[in-house]
Amino acid sequence: MAYQFISSYNFSFIPTSEFNFTRFFFNEPEHLRQQAGEEVYTFYWKNLENQLLEARFSVIILDEKGFSPLRATFGGIEFSEVLPKESLTAFIQSAFCALPKLESLQITFCPESYLSMNQRQVLDFCFEKLSFKHCAVDQNFEIAITDLSFYETIKSSRHKQLLRKAVKNTFFFREEKEPDLALLHAFITRSRVRKNRNMTMTLVDLRQRVKLFPDNFNFFSVSHEQKIIAVGVTVKITEEILYTFYLADDEDYLKFSPTIYLISGIYEFCQRNNFKLLDLGIATEKGIINEGLAQFKKRLGAKMSLKKSFFYDFENK
Missing domain, CATH: 3.40.630.30 (Gcn5-related N-acetyltransferase (GNAT))
Known part of the structure; x- marks a missing residue:
């Protein structure tokens, strides 16, 4: 299946095609504009067969470092549940090639409860393939409605x-x-x-x-x-x-x-x-658990899911 890689610099391109994935508020252009930074790159992965956008990824540049997000609860890569892992890997690699020279890139993803099991497995495959390193794994708590x-x-x-x-x-x-x-x-x-x-x-x-x-x-x-x-x-x-x-x-x-x-x-x-879901937020700080807060949320009926942050060191690749 053929895909088109689309790159947008400082919101020079706003797609009109339909998205084939759940879009999160913190990754919308309107919110990205509020996160400051020096430059914003947003990348899209378009399925040429059905003309749907299958993935989106934004990176904010500050002091030659990349952040997703810079100032929000999470950023990360949004993608379709049916997108093959090899295709998502190709999309991320294309994004890396399109970015300016950076020292590093830090990505904080949404809680895993926001994603399907297949999406979690696809992401795990991609980050292992691309040698991303965990910089923090936080415990997030959500109540199912x-x-x-x-x-x-x-x-x-x-x-x-x-x-x-x-x-x-x-x-x-x-x-x-x-x-x-x-x-x-x-x-x-x-x-x-x-x-x-x-x-x-x-x-x-x-x-x-x-x-x-x-x-x-x-x-x-x-x-x-x-x-x-x-x-x-x-x-x-x-x-x-x-x-x-x-x-x-x-x-x-x-x-x-x-x-x-x-x-x-x-x-x-x-x-x-x-x-369908009430997100009560994390009970950790950079991976360090606050036991009292975690227990409080559990006793309210909240279930824990992981919220992962990854680090990629461009200078040592």
Whole structure:
């Protein structure tokens, strides 16, 4: 089967052909433009028989190094479930040849739960063939959205008790359809500072993202007696995958664990809007596990999948 390799520099080419694979929000041109960097190369693999695009791969250049992504949760190579491993290998090799001279390339892929078993096997083949090296393997946690209630999904009796207590104490969950971004950003920042975690987005950045991508960002809160005690920000990755970008809570309410009630509300939001997967994010930092966070997510019914980052050293090839 014949394929056409298409190279786009700084979005000089935006395809009009149909894609034969699931496209992820973080790899769309509109989001890539927001990740800064010096240059952006995007490569496409077009099936000349059916005229469908079978693969896409973007690399952002900064200081003679390549990144996919530069500033996002993941980047990586998107491709069709029916694309043969030899063909995907040829596509990646063509991309390498089309890139300018680089010192290295780092790629962080989506969690493996986003991919079919066949796609995982094809990727493993390609990276072994091309001698990529793991630079990190993180543990990601996702909850499958089913007809079961969130209460039934929870694995821990203690977490079920905390959910019942939230209802008894008349905690109030709502989607913030007209969010006060300054208020919510300040709340999230306080929560992250308490946990010794850096804030990854300024208020200016958040305002810009929401303005650019109003259909991808959603805001949620849990209140008690008019006081906000938990906040969630989600990002729509696909029509079936919702990612929890920020989860934050009030220190004074930790004994009630309001995040459980918050996630319960987001889970029900997913049910109403036909999402199939709620991604709670990683419980590791550069491969180092946070056992407490991992256990918390498991007890909510989340299952673990691997989120891999690879490194390719051009100078030693």
